[in-house]
Amino acid sequence: MSPLIQYFKQIWTLPYAVRLFLISESFLGIGQGIFSLLFNLHLLALHVDESQIGKITAVGTVVMGIGSISISYFIDQWGRKRTLLTGVLLIGAGSSGVALGSELLHFYMAYGVYSFGLAMLVASEFSLLFMYCETKQQETLSYSMVFAVFTLFVGLGTYIGGILPKYLGTGVTTYQVPILLTGGIIFLVFATRLFLPKEIRKTPAPGERKKTKWVPSTNVFIFTGFSIFLGASFALLVPFFNIILKYRLTLQDDQVALLLTLNGLVLFFSSLFSPFFLEKWGLRKTTMIIFLTTVVPSFILGLALPLSLFVMVFLFRSGVFTALQNVLEGQMMQATPDEDRSIYAGMRSLGRSMASSVMSLITGYILLVKNYYLPFVLSGAILALGYFYFQYLVLPRLEQSDSEAQLKNSSATEEVTL
Numbered sequence: 001m002s003p004l005i006q007y008f009k010q011i012w013t014l015p016y017a018v019r020l021f022l023i024s025e026s027f028l029g030i031g032q033g034i035f036s037l038l039f040n041l042h043l044l045a046l047h048v049d050e051s052q053i054g055k056i057t058a059v060g061t062v063v064m065g066i067g068s069i070s071i072s073y074f075i076d077q078w079g080r081k082r083t084l085l086t087g088v089l090l091i092g093a094g095s096s097g098v099a100l101g102s103e104l105l106h107f108y109m110a111y112g113v114y115s116f117g118l119a120m121l122v123a124s125e126f127s128l129l130f131m132y133c134e135t136k137q138q139e140t141l142s143y144s145m146v147f148a149v150f151t152l153f154v155g156l157g158t159y160i161g162g163i164l165p166k167y168l169g170t171g172v173t174t175y176q177v178p179i180l181l182t183g184g185i186i187f188l189v190f191a192t193r194l195f196l197p198k199e200i201r202k203t204p205a206p207g208e209r210k211k212t213k214w215v216p217s218t219n220v221f222i223f224t225g226f227s228i229f230l231g232a233s234f235a236l237l238v239p240f241f242n243i244i245l246k247y248r249l250t251l252q253d254d255q256v257a258l259l260l261t262l263n264g265l266v267l268f269f270s271s272l273f274s275p276f277f278l279e280k281w282g283l284r285k286t287t288m289i290i291f292l293t294t295v296v297p298s299f300i301l302g303l304a305l306p307l308s309l310f311v312m313v314f315l316f317r318s319g320v321f322t323a324l325q326n327v328l329e330g331q332m333m334q335a336t337p338d339e340d341r342s343i344y345a346g347m348r349s350l351g352r353s354m355a356s357s358v359m360s361l362i363t364g365y366i367l368l369v370k371n372y373y374l375p376f377v378l379s380g381a382i383l384a385l386g387y388f389y390f391q392y393l394v395l396p397r398l399e400q401s402d403s404e405a406q407l408k409n410s411s412a413t414e415e416v417t418l
Contacts, residue, residue: 007276011141017132017197018142024192025146026153028088031185033157033264034164034178035095037242037257042098042175043107050243054364056107057239058357060115065353067119072346080128080199080342085190087120092186099179102172122349126333127341131199136334140275143330148271151322155264162257216343219397223332224347226394229386230325231352235359236379240367248372249307259311263318270319274326283331283398290324291387298380302373324383332394335401 014022043053075083094114101107126143133139164178171177237244241263245256278286297317301310329348336344366374 025149027188029150029153030157033154034161037161038175045173057360060111061353061356064115064119065350068349069346075342083124088190090117092183096183151267155261159261162254224351227348228351232355235356266319270322274323302377
């Protein structure tokens with residue numbers, strides 16, 4: 001059997017709970033795709049300028065960061081599934097609030113609710129997902145498949161979001177009703193995830209009191225530091241892709257939606273096959289290749305390029321950057337013990353949010369002066385710095401964790417044999 005066929009067979013045989021999780025992720029992707037495309041355009045249509053949008057985004061990332069670290073200390077007591085479901089409901093309520101808002105304060109509040117919902121989602125989803133996995137290989141596949149499904153359906157949602165204003169554009173702006181529809185789609189996520197199995201909590205032995213771990217391990221701090229680089233690079237560009245593409249390339253809304261849909265398709269295949277290449281090439285070689293092929297295109301996109309060349313490099317860079325995030329975030333989560341995973345998820349979200357809030361403000365001001373080139377250059381520079389941090393601080397810990405896991409599996413195999 002060829003390695004590729006074997007790889008797809010492993011995906012097909014993932015546990016039932018993981019497959020149900022992936023089904024619900026498709027609805028989440030569609031809702032997020034519509035919202036991410038139309039949020040900025042809706043506010044611009046209401047005469048909210050790019051600088052103010054940057055401030056709203058920055059406040060949202062701060063709320064998400066503080067919320068994530070606060071929630072992470074109590075998730076295991078309250079329940080990972082319960083936290084996840086509550087977060088999904090808040091995401092739906094926040095997106096609906098953006099559609100119904102009419103004043104600047106309304107948008108700050110609605111986006112804050114939306115961001116707190118995201119905080120609850122981010123802090124709980126992967127620690128819950130990994131509880132449904134039986135092996136480390138299933139954890140790697142599940143992590144990447146969640147992103148693969150999400151990005152594919154974000155692309156579909158983005159395309160739908162570009163079409164809906166033509167048929168449902170009867171509100172205060174042509175984007176109001178489509179954004180309101182997002183809330184209904186997110187409710188489908190909630191309804192589907194109600195059927196996820198409840199996590200099995202470890203009950204303390206009689207007379208033993210369960211202690212909350214308040215101080216994270218050194219690895220958690222180091223992994224969080226690297227997530228700050230990824231979050232900063234992401235925040236400089238991705239939340240503003242629709243604005244950058246619309247005005248740098250002078251495209252119509254449906255053309256922007258089509259390009260972002262193609263981008264989502266690229267991200268899907270990138271997420272789908274990143275575990276395959278990780279297993280084939282190994283961690284060290286894979287990360288070196290994807291860092292190089294992300295940083296160089298970032299600088300190239302900072303140059304004036306013909307439309308066709310820009311689109312090719314843009315899609316290639318997006319795909320490789322997604323592989324970079326999936327591989328490294330997944331490996332860092334795996335290298336974190338289960339009892340630390342909720343705290344790590346919260347710390348990671350806080351670090352990314354702090355970086356994102358600053359970078360969103362910076363990008364907002366850059367776009368205000370109509371510079372659609374500099375964000376790519378800054379993103380590439382941050383990733384280049386992040387590579388050295390990863391090489392000297394993160395990679396040795398990931399390799400050590402992998403060696404310990406292999407040794408543990410080898411010992412378990414020997415015991416079974418004996």
